[in-house]
Amino acid sequence: xxxxxxxxxxxxxxxxxxxxxxxxxxxxxxxxxxxxxxxxxxxxxxxxxxxxxxxxxxxxxxxxxxxxxxxxxxxxxxxxxxxxxxxxxxxxxxxxxxxxxxxxxxxxxxxxxxxxxxxxxxxxxxxxxxxxxxxxxxxxxxxxxxxxxxxxxxxxxxxxxxxxxxxxxxxxxxxxxxxxxxxxxxxxxxxxxxxxxxxxxxxxxxxxxxxxxxxxxxxxxxxxxxxxxxxxxxxxxxxxxxxxxxxxxxxxxxxxxxxxxxxxxxxxxxxxxxxxxxxxxxxxxxxxxxxxxxxxxx
Amino acid sequence: xxxxxxxxxxxxxxxxxxxxxxxxxxxxxxxxxxxxxxxxxxxxxxxxxxxxxxxxxxxxxxxxxxxxxxxxxxxxxxxxxxxxxxxxxxxxxxxxxxxxxxxxxxxxxxxxxxxxxxxxxxxxxxxxxxxxxxxxxxxxxxxxxxxxxxxxxxxxxxxxxxxxxxxxxxxxxxxxxxxxxxxxxxxxxxxxxxxxxxxxxxxxxxxxxxxxxxxxxxxxxxxxxxxxxxxxxxxxxxxxxxxxxxxxxxxxxxxxxxxxxxxxxxxxxxxxxxxxxxxxxxxx
Amino acid sequence: xxxxxxxxxxxxxxxxxxxxxxxxxxxxxxxxxxxxxxxxxxxxxxxxxxxxxxxxxxxxxxxxxxxxxxxxxxxxxxxxxxxxxxxxxxxxxxxxxxxxxxxxxxxxxxxxxxxxxxxxxxxxxxxxxxxxxxxxxxxxxxxxxxxxxxxxxxxxxxxxxxxxxxxxxxxxxxxxxxxxxxxxxxxxxxxxxxxxxxxxxxxxxxxxxxxxxxxxxxxxxxxxxxxxxxxxxxxxxxxxxxxxxxxxxxxxxxxxxxxxxxxxxxxxxxxxxxxxxxxxxxxxxxxxxxxxxxxxxxxxxxxxxxxxxxxxxxxxxxxxxxxx
Numbered sequence: 063x064x065x066x067x068x069x070x071x072x073x074x075x076x077x078x079x080x081x082x083x084x085x086x087x088x089x090x091x092x093x094x095x096x097x098x099x100x101x102x103x104x105x106x107x108x109x110x111x112x113x114x115x116x117x118x119x120x121x122x123x124x125x126x127x128x129x130x131x132x133x134x135x136x137x138x139x140x141x142x143x144x145x146x147x148x149x150x151x152x153x154x155x156x157x158x159x160x161x162x163x164x165x166x167x168x169x170x171x172x173x174x175x176x177x178x179x180x181x182x183x184x185x186x187x188x189x190x191x192x193x194x195x196x197x198x199x200x201x202x203x204x205x206x207x208x209x210x211x212x213x214x215x216x217x218x219x220x221x222x223x224x225x226x227x228x229x230x231x232x233x234x235x236x237x238x239x240x241x242x243x244x245x246x247x248x249x250x251x252x253x254x255x256x257x258x259x260x261x262x263x264x265x266x267x268x269x270x271x272x273x274x275x276x277x278x279x280x281x282x283x284x285x286x287x288x289x290x291x292x293x294x295x296x297x298x299x300x301x302x303x304x305x306x307x308x309x310x311x312x313x314x315x316x317x318x319x320x321x322x323x324x325x326x327x328x329x330x331x332x333x334x335x336x337x338x339x340x341x342x343x344x345x346x347x348x349x350x351x352x353x354x355x356x357x358x359x360x
Numbered sequence: 361x362x363x364x365x366x367x368x369x370x371x372x373x374x375x376x377x378x379x380x381x382x383x384x385x386x387x388x389x390x391x392x393x394x395x396x397x398x399x400x401x402x403x404x405x406x407x408x409x410x411x412x413x414x415x416x417x418x419x420x421x422x423x424x425x426x427x428x429x430x431x432x433x434x435x436x437x438x439x440x441x442x443x444x445x446x447x448x449x450x451x452x453x454x455x456x457x458x459x460x461x462x463x464x465x466x467x468x469x470x471x472x473x474x475x476x477x478x479x480x481x482x483x484x485x486x487x488x489x490x491x492x493x494x495x496x497x498x499x500x501x502x503x504x505x506x507x508x509x510x511x512x513x514x515x516x517x518x519x520x521x522x523x524x525x526x527x528x529x530x531x532x533x534x535x536x537x538x539x540x541x542x543x544x545x546x547x548x549x550x551x552x553x554x555x556x557x558x559x560x561x562x563x564x565x566x567x568x569x570x571x572x573x574x575x576x577x578x579x580x581x582x583x584x585x586x587x588x589x590x591x592x593x594x595x596x597x598x599x600x601x602x603x604x605x606x607x608x609x610x611x612x613x614x615x616x617x618x619x620x621x622x623x624x625x626x627x628x629x630x631x632x633x634x635x636x637x638x639x640x641x642x643x644x
Numbered sequence: 645x646x647x648x649x650x651x652x653x654x655x656x657x658x659x660x661x662x663x664x665x666x667x668x669x670x671x672x673x674x675x676x677x678x679x680x681x682x683x684x685x686x687x688x689x690x691x692x693x694x695x696x697x698x699x700x701x702x703x704x705x706x707x708x709x710x711x712x713x714x715x716x717x718x719x720x721x722x723x724x725x726x727x728x729x730x731x732x733x734x735x736x737x738x739x740x741x742x743x744x745x746x747x748x749x750x751x752x753x754x755x756x757x758x759x760x761x762x763x764x765x766x767x768x769x770x771x772x773x774x775x776x777x778x779x780x781x782x783x784x785x786x787x788x789x790x791x792x793x794x795x796x797x798x799x800x801x802x803x804x805x806x807x808x809x810x811x812x813x814x815x816x817x818x819x820x821x822x823x824x825x826x827x828x829x830x831x832x833x834x835x836x837x838x839x840x841x842x843x844x845x846x847x848x849x850x851x852x853x854x855x856x857x858x859x860x861x862x863x864x865x866x867x868x869x870x871x872x873x874x875x876x877x878x879x880x881x882x883x884x885x886x887x888x889x890x891x892x893x894x895x896x897x898x899x900x901x902x903x904x905x906x907x908x909x910x911x912x913x914x915x916x917x918x919x920x921x922x923x924x925x926x927x928x929x930x931x932x933x934x935x936x937x938x939x940x941x942x943x944x945x946x947x948x949x950x951x952x953x954x955x956x957x958x959x960x961x962x963x964x965x966x967x968x
Contacts, residue, residue: 086863093771096763097780100837103830104787110802111794130378130395131620162691170688181692183958184699190884190954191947192891194921195702198943202705205931223698230695256681284791287893287918291925297378299385300364300392308364308394313793313894320797320898323532323553328801335794342789405930471734493817499731520729520736523819523903523913525923530902534913537804537818 111339115332123333127299128315133326138334140298141315144214145283145341147302148311151218152225152282157275159222160229161264167230168237169259189227196224197288204292212293215305220288225278232274236267269356276349280342286313312338362390363602369396369403369416370502371528372546373588375621376442377416383617384609391602399500399526401425404591408432413596413603417589418444418502418546419509435594437641439607439634441614443624445571446507446584447550449557453539456480456487459561459568462583465511468492468542474519480540494522495534495543501526507544510583532557546588547571551622573624588623597642604642611638706947709931709940716934722941728904728920730938737938739945741904745821745914748907749896750889752825753832757885760829761836762878768837769844770866781838788834796898799827804899819901819913828895832885839884843877843964844870876964883957891950893918917946 126137171178200220204211240263248258264271289311297318298310310318312334319331367377374397381393398406400417407415408429421429421438429436448465450457460468460483467473468483480487497504499516509515523534528545535543536556550559550571561568564582575581590610596603610617611634618625626634714722717737725738764784768777804823808816816822847870855865871878901913902923915923924939 081861083861086861089863089867090771093763093767096760097767099760100764100787100830100833101780101783103833104783106802107790107794107798107830110798114801129382130375131382159691159694162688163695166685166688166692170685171692181695185695186958187951187954188695188699190887190950190957191702192893192918192950194891194893194918195706195943195947195950197925198921198940199698199702199705202708202940203701226698227695254681256684280789284789284793286791286793287922290893290922297374297395299381299394313791316797317793317894317898320793320800321527321533322529323536323556331797332801335797338791339794342791346785346789402930409930499733516733518732520727520732520734521903521905523901524731525902526926533800533818534901537816541817 108339111332111335113332114329115334115336118329118333119336123330123337128297128310128319129299130297133322133324133330136319136327136330138312138315138330138337140300140302141310141312141334142337144298144302144309145311145313147214148217148221148289148309149279149283151214151305152221153275153279155218156222156226156229156278156282160226160275160278161233161271163226164230164233164237165259165264168234169255169263185227185230189231192287193224193285194287194291196220197291199223200288201292210306212308213306214302214309216292217289217309217311218305220292221282221285224285224288225282228278228281229275232278233267233271236270236274237263239270240266269352272356273349273353276345276352280345280349283342283345284313284338286311286317289314290317312341361388361602361605363392363600365391365393365414365600365603365606366412367393367395367414367416367590368398368406368412369414370400370418370588371397371497371526372400372418372444372501372503372548373416373441373590375546375548376588376617376623377414377590379621380606380610380613380617383613383620384606387609388602388605391606393606397526399498400502400505401500402526404428407436407591407593408434410434410593410595413593413600414607415591415593417591418586419506420587420589421591422505436591437594437637439590439592439611439637439641440587440626440630441590441610441634442588442618442621442626443576443630444586444588445547445573445576445581445624446503446544446586447547447571448542448544448560448562448584449535449550450542450560451536451539452556452558454541454558457542457558457560459563461563462511462565465562466513468494469496469508469518470512471517471519474521477519490540493534493538493541494519495531495541496522496524497528497531497545498524498526503545506586507584547576547624548622576624577627592641594641607638607642611635702947706940706944709937710944713934713937713941716937717941726906728915731935739917739942741906742915742917742920742942744907745896745900745904745916745919746890748821748910748914749825749828749900749916750886752822752910753828753889754882754886756826756829757832757836757889758882761833761881761885762840764833764837765840765844765878766866766871769841770862770870784834784837787830788838790831792831792892792894793898795827795831796894799823799895799899803827814911816911817913819899820911821900821907821914822910824896824898824900825910827899828889828892831892831895832888835888836881836885839881840874840878843874843881846877846964847873874964876960880957880960880964883953883960887950887953887957890953891918891946893922897922917942921946 122135122137125139126135127140129136197220200216201211204216209216244262244266245258248262298308302309316331316334319327374395377395381395400419403415404421404425406412408425409432464483468477478492479489480492481489505515508518512518525531528549531543531545532549532553535541550557559571561570562584569575569581571581576585592607597607614631614634615625722737722739725736726740727736727738728741729736803826804818808814808823851869851873852865855869896916896919900916900919902915903913904915907914921939921942924935930936
């Protein structure tokens with residue numbers, strides 16, 4: 063365990079004098095500088111994006127498609143709709159699977175058995191695997207199964223696999239925070255463990271689960287690497303029309319526009335960034351509101 | 361009319377097909393034209409597997425690609441839709457690169473230059489002793505094939521230590537950011553970014569010639585003036601009426617499309633030939 | 645609350661078992677409850693097993709094309725060759741240039757993120773008043789939530805031209821490992837800061853109080869007592885930041901460059917492993933070709949490297965959690 067550092071052989075500066083010594087103040091200034099630096103970076107990023115993109119926050123951004131030849135009115139309509147479609151599909155796949163896995167691991171699995179220990183370690187690993195590897199996994203899977211790679215369903219599968227470990231881990235923590243008394247009371251009244259989970263534990267843990275899920279989905283919203291691997295940069299100028307339709311998403315569109323040197327594309331890229339950050343802000347605010355208002359403190 | 365037209369291939373031809381797709385959409389809003397940029401070689405691979413309706417190409421189809429298409433039963437037409445003046449560029453901040461002979465270009469880009477020709481004075485003793493920064497298309501690009509064929513004498517023969525990208529925008533950004541950089545790509549990418557870039561005049565023995573619509577059309581910009589093609593699949597044209605309509609549109613409006621995409625339009629003779637061929641293909 | 649159901653079998657698992665109720669309901673209900681529960685339990689177990697399947701899937705999906713690749717290129721040439729030119733006529737498949745690219749961007753990123761992240765963490769954990777903490781912690785979370793493609797845009801559109809070329813007067817081109825590395829560092833500041841802060845706040849107050857009682861000032865207490873006590877958690881945060889930096893794609897794809905060279909200076913451009921994967925994948929990538937297999941060979945290498953880093957990080961986190 064930790065030990066108190068060796069008592070210095072030189073006399074320590076005691077009391078308030080100790081706090082005023084040159085090195086102490088220097089240290090504090092260094093710490094402030096670190097915090098200030100982080101904040102300045104954040105501020106600069108947001109301000110540059112905002113200044114560059116503000117002129118293009120117009121209706122065209124939302125209603126028109128990307129243009130190769132008229133960048134002044136290029137729009138992110140295909141990207142916005144694509145993002146929404148992909149995220150909804152991802153949620154429909156990842157949430158049930160993630161919650162189910164977490165329920166099993168937390169409520170039913172014996173933590174001493176090797177099989178369950180393996181799953182634990184495995185989950186922690188998967189949560190840190192680079193996003194692009196999930197794209198490669200889905201590409202391989204799609205190839206084996208005969209699924210086309212450049213479609214909404216494949217993209218959603220890649221993202222669902224990406225956020226599944228995160229959902230499982232956060233759901234488990236939410237379930238863990240529900241006190242044992244709730245479960246015991248339910249069981250004492252004659253419910254099966256499964257009924258207990260479904261009717262008592264899970265509803266009690268719901269705010270935590272919702273928060274974790276929304277944060278995971280907001281991460282999926284911002285991911286581009288796995289989708290790039292699946293679909294390449296096809297210039298998409300139509301609304302996605304189904305699970306097997308070609309698509310693009312906001313991050314991919316931003317990536318594509320950023321790569322183009324003309325000023326107009328930089329502008330519309332920043333405008334799209336503002337839209338993306340706005341969406342993420344809304345999702346995160348929602349998660350925080352849920353956490354603050356509905357979180358039960360036992 | 362509605363449907364999807366799937367195009368893939370050369371990043372040089374992509375602006376043309378994208379422009380055509382956008383203009384066509386104004387007439388037929390139900391038709392979605394999607395244009396990929398896997399490179400001329402990559403495009404043909406997909407085309408000969410039947411995965412695309414039209415292949416964009418900045419060089420004629422190669423023999424092995426002809427074989428592959430034959431084997432797969434993919435029949436096609438070759439339509440020349442515009443002319444390109446392949447442009448060699450440097451940054452607008454550069455002062456010493458104004459004209460290069462084809463020999464100097466070969467010294468710069470040949471496979472033997474790899475690791476050895478690293479400063480500008482090795483290309484021409486009058487140039488300063490500054491590090492060379494090179495940007496160019498990757499090996500899937502028709503532009504790469506064409507350039508290496510004309511300049512280095514053999515298609516595919518090139519040094520490999522340069523910033524290679526199928527995305528010409530990467531080349532634009534790279535070259536414009538460094539005063540000692542040089543790159544090459546299709547004419548439109550120079551036109552679109554004229555403020556940040558400087559086109560280098562090419563001397564193939566008859567003096568320095570700058571790339572432009574005139575010099576490309578009258579043949580004085582050699583050897584880097586070249587035709588740009590699209591290869592529509594016969595099956596796609598016959599089975600999908602929106603693809604046929606798109607080909608007709610492309611052929612009839614080739615000049616306007618070339619101008620919108622900032623390429624060099626065909627001259628009258630070439631335009632008539634295009635329209636005839638398209639007419640034969642689509643039966644209109 | 646729950647309904648009274650028939651006595652009889654509860655579902656599997658080691659949770660507290662429901663005793664046999666003396667109230668006996670109709671046997672049909674008993675049967676269907678058991679059957680339905682079995683189905684649901686089956687679903688739960690398979691969902692949990694899915695995670696193992698995913699890992700196996702990743703390994704298989706990477707190994708199969710990679711093994712194809714290694715049939716044509718020897719492992720030695722791959723791992724130790726210094727020329728990466730997979731698509732050219734005289735091709736070479738030495739991956740070291742990509743590794744130097746990843747190395748430089750990662751080192752630059754950590755050089756930025758570790759001092760700033762730790763400094764922020766120490767400040768928030770040891771010095772800041774609760775109100776200050778409450779205001780600034782969300783700011784860190786915002787930084788953490790920004791998508792990497794936005795950081796990539798920032799690197800290309802701002803850091804490279806404005807910061808590096810104008811403000812610092814370095815002569816860098818549009819693409820450089822420095823621009824990409826710096827922004828990579830900014831991206832992982834929150835990872836290091838929040839995990840380190842958790843580690844620091846987990847150190848019990850007694851340790852601090854003991855140190856202060858002996859006459860040390862806050863700086864000494866922090867540096868000599870709290871910091872060493874939290875070292876596992878702090879180390880875990882740095883290792884996690886390292887893992888994220890190695891695996892990051894969008895920033896380097898946009899800002900680091902596309903020439904796979906043996907990077908030897910921060911101002912030069914270069915290509916990372918992830919950058920190569922992104923570039924090749926967005927080009928032509930037909931399954932079965934050597935190019936496709938090369939992509940997966942590099943992907944496998946990336947996965948193995950991050951796996952090793954992650955295992956180290958998990959061990960450190962376990963030690964940190966056990967300590968308190």
